[in-house]
């Protein structure tokens with residue numbers, strides 16, 4: 001049974017290893033593969049409006065997501081989220097649960113839509129998952145992602161209007 005709650009400072013040593021591993025792989029997020037711990041913390045904890053963790057009933061942290069406005073001012077009614085699941089917990093519905101949760105949180109915060117700016121086209125699991133949860137591919141950015149194994153790779157912009 002997965003529960004999702006707000007991030008607390010004590011979670012950092014639990015989520016930093018899999019955030020670091022994800023960024024270091026250089027195949028899903030744009031954050032520099034050699035990001036320092038402080039840079040990762042800034043990206044995931046300090047810069048977003050809110051960060052959450054997905055846990056088991058015995059307190060193991062399996063994944064995390066953030067939510068923030070995608071643009072300032074006149075674009076601030078559209079939010080952006082990022083999701084990472086620990087390698088050993090993937091394929092069990094953790095990201096599905098976090099994405100459903102984030103949509104409810106986004107509505108509660110007053111956001112009208114959710115946008116993913118840079119879904120790497122080769123990240124098939126993510127693309128399939130977001131489509132299943134109602135996100136549409138609204139554009140393809142040719143070669144916009146510098147994949148660390150594949151080189152310049154297309155990235156998708158995905159978008160979903162949220163219920164009022």
Ligand SMILES: CC(C)(COP(=O)(O)OP(=O)(O)OC[C@H]1O[C@@H](n2cnc3c(N)ncnc32)[C@H](O)[C@@H]1OP(=O)(O)O)[C@@H](O)C(=O)NCCC(=O)NCCS
Nearest residue numbers: 028083084085090091092093094095096119125126128129
């Ligand atoms: C992409 C990522 C977030 C997916 O996380 P995940 O927890 O493995 O995703 P889920 O388990 O919810 O869904 C993956 C698959 O498991 C299946 N699944 C297995 N058990 C499930 C369950 N109990 N409930 C729901 N889905 C389940 C889903 O149907 C889905 O199948 P699909 O690939 O055919 O769509 C994860 O692989 C990750 O962290 N990758 C690195 C970072 C990343 O790419 N982030 C997204 C950037 S856009």
